[in-house]
Amino acid sequence: MQKNLLAWYRVHRRDLPWRRTRDPYAIWLSEIMLQQTQVATVIPYYERFLKEFSTVQALTNSPLDRVLKLWQGLGYYSRARNLHRAAQIVVSEYHGKFPQTTAVLNSLPGIGRYTAGAIASIAFDLDEPVLDGNVERVLCRVFRIKMSPKETATHKKLWTLARTIIPTGKACFFNQALMDLGATICTPRRPACERCPLRDICQALKNNEQNDLPIKKRRPPSPHYDVAAGIIWKNNRILIDQRKPQGLLGGLWEFPGGKREPHETLEECLIREVREELAIEIEVGEKLTVVKHAYTHFRITLHAFECRYRTGRPQAVQCADFKWVKLAELENFAFPKANEKILSVLRQKYATQSAPAIAATHPEL
Numbered sequence: 567m568q569k570n571l572l573a574w575y576r577v578h579r580r581d582l583p584w585r586r587t588r589d590p591y592a593i594w595l596s597e598i599m600l601q602q603t604q605v606a607t608v609i610p611y612y613e614r615f616l617k618e619f620s621t622v623q624a625l626t627n628s629p630l631d632r633v634l635k636l637w638q639g640l641g642y643y644s645r646a647r648n649l650h651r652a653a654q655i656v657v658s659e660y661h662g663k664f665p666q667t668t669a670v671l672n673s674l675p676g677i678g679r680y681t682a683g684a685i686a687s688i689a690f691d692l693d694e695p696v697l698d699g700n701v702e703r704v705l706c707r708v709f710r711i712k713m714s715p716k717e718t719a720t721h722k723k724l725w726t727l728a729r730t731i732i733p734t735g736k737a738c739f740f741n742q743a744l745m746d747l748g749a750t751i752c753t754p755r756r757p758a759c760e761r762c763p764l765r766d767i768c769q770a771l772k773n774n775e776q777n778d779l780p781i782k783k784r785r786p787p788s789p790h791y792d793v794a795a796g797i798i799w800k801n802n803r804i805l806i807d808q809r810k811p812q813g814l815l816g817g818l819w820e821f822p823g824g825k826r827e828p829h830e831t832l833e834e835c836l837i838r839e840v841r842e843e844l845a846i847e848i849e850v851g852e853k854l855t856v857v858k859h860a861y862t863h864f865r866i867t868l869h870a871f872e873c874r875y876r877t878g879r880p881q882a883v884q885c886a887d888f889k890w891v892k893l894a895e896l897e898n899f900a901f902p903k904a905n906e907k908i909l910s911v912l913r914q915k916y917a918t919q920s921a922p923a924i925a926a927t928h929p930e931l
């Protein structure tokens with residue numbers, strides 16, 4: 567298995583920007599960005615990020631807001647927050663040098679067992695295993711493992727297997743070969759077995775089960791929520807607020823609003839949410855747009871309304887911060903994807919017309 571796979575990798579390896587370096591910082595960055603994200607999406611983000619923060623020290627010196635802005639659109643923002651925190655630990659506790667054991671790497675924020683194994687094997691040439699979705703699939707098929715890899719016992723077994731099969735001193739290329747095989751040949755649907763270097767030993771192929779493995783665990787359907795968001799105008803400026811640092815989308819900016827309760831209309835929901843978040847009163851105007859968005863564990867329909875500010879002095883009651891900004895200044899803030907869609911409708915609308923009547927100077931101010 568090892569010989570065939572390494573020979574195949576020498577010829578067919580993917581030429582990716584993070585494959586041209588052994589710098590643990592760059593490898594760490596690429597592995598974090600690649601979590602739940604396609605390679606093609608990651609490449610421009612990776613290049614932009616390294617251009618601005620070429621070292622772990624440079625990343626440490628940047629405010630989190632700037633890191634989130636560069637991450638905008640990549641999703642799973644806790645990755646960016648953890649990256650920033652881990653960089654600070656590497657600089658303050660390890661003099662800017664990445665620790666070289668998986669146990670210590672694993673203790674850094676955002677670095678799980680897989681990422682620790684990837685950094686240790688690729689950057690430091692240690693014989694440490696990796697197990698991501700691609701590797702799991704290859705192992706389940708080659709060794710005909712007929713239990714879901716999501717089951718704890720199977721997962722444990724796969725980690726042991728991934729370690730056992732590493733050829734001594736060659737984890738760096740062997741791990742990457744397994745990942746590439748899973749990404750390009752042993753794909754989730756219709757694996758290209760006829761071109762696979764492991765076809766002679768693959769137990770799934772032998773039993774014609776390559777399309778049935780790995781066994782999938784059924785996921786319960788994800789819940790759906792209606793969410794209302796307000797484009798609150800005052801003196802030709804719009805009110806945005808920043809989410810608290812913890813939790814989903816922490817630290818990002820957004821249009822105020824929140825989840826509709828069962829008994830509420832969307833307008834009632836928006837008035838209540840803005841009151842709770844910022845302690846001000848608004849009048850809800852026309853609906854601007856509706857955006858559907860899916861997160862990992864739930865889906866939302868986001869209803870965006872243009873609103874008029876009425877009374878009250880904004881306070882950051884249930885948010886980290888707030889700002890009144892001009893439409894053109896919104897691009898300087900990091901917004902979650904669903905809010906980005908609202909933003910683009912807003913920009914389009916006011917590219918050809920002036921701000922709405924509700925944006926006019928407020929008599930109280």
Ligand code: SF4
Pocket residue numbers: 704707708751752753757758759760762763764765768769770771776
């Ligand atoms: S022979 Fe087919 S199923 Fe088996 S490892 Fe190769 S691509 Fe995957």
